[in-house]
Amino acid sequence: MQNRMSSTSNPVAAVCQMTSTPDKEANFSVGKRLVEAAREGGASMVFLPEAFDYIGSSRDETLALAESLTGDTISRYTQLASKLNVWLSLGGFHERGHDWENDRRIYNSHVIINDQGSLAAVYRKSHLFDVELPGRGVSLKESAFTIPGPALAPPVQTPIGKVGLGICYDLRFPELSLALQRQGADILTYPSAFTVATGAAHWEVLLRARAVETQCYVLAAAQVGRHHTTRASWGHALAVDPWGAVVGDCGGGEKEGSGNGGMVLVEVDLEKVRETRRNMPVQEHRRDAGFYRGLEAAVDNT
Structure with missing residues (x-):
């Protein structure tokens, strides 16, 4: 577990990773320990x-364990947030x-809980992971049991800044x-x-690309290691700054102890966001949507 105390007045975020299994009680124990250590x-x-x-x-087990937002799991995390006076990003709730x-x-739901223990936002994953990669050991069809979310959630004002919510496969869609x-x-x-296959190839490069193109911090908590006999995750929970530099990495399955939960503490310097955008005003240089649609139409007509 990597900890880095803040040396300035900038707020600190904890980006965590863990190895969830079908055992919900054991998973909560790990999550609780991570939140307490982060605080x-x-x-x-x-x-x-x-x-x-x-x-x-299995599909049947995944559905059997699902809960509502008023169920025991979210209730326990709201109590934890209130007790510790900390905000939580719960990154993908069944x-x-x-x-x-x-x-x-x-739904695959990203739940934000504020430091009073109230739900501040819920985003339901828009892009579902239906992917077959022959020869790479990847065969998942999320849409077989998951409903795509109807819309984006507006960014949420938090103690570390305004946070925009995505989940996993959403990372591949710069729009x-x-x-x-x-x-x-x-x-x-x-x-x-x-x-593991997609993480080794694409995880870091996609996170850094999203940071560079938006000039935002990108914070990506991650699953790591083997969850059961047929599923394993890449790990390497990352924090990336607005210039695209990796400022925190929890490591992957090759790191001793990584499967038992880990985190990095990262200072979020909002002045760095503003400075990056002032020095390279990419968003001001972007043409309007009609320009790009016109280019697409021109290509279609050639």
């Missing part, structure tokens, strides 16, 4: 990964769908990150459970 280290906001609540070993009794489908930046985000967050 002790001076963090005012703690980021937990996608599937912090559990990772099921939320029962609104028509649960009829269709038994879920989402740019939309959140236009709505005022200083920080983007992509809590994830990246597969």
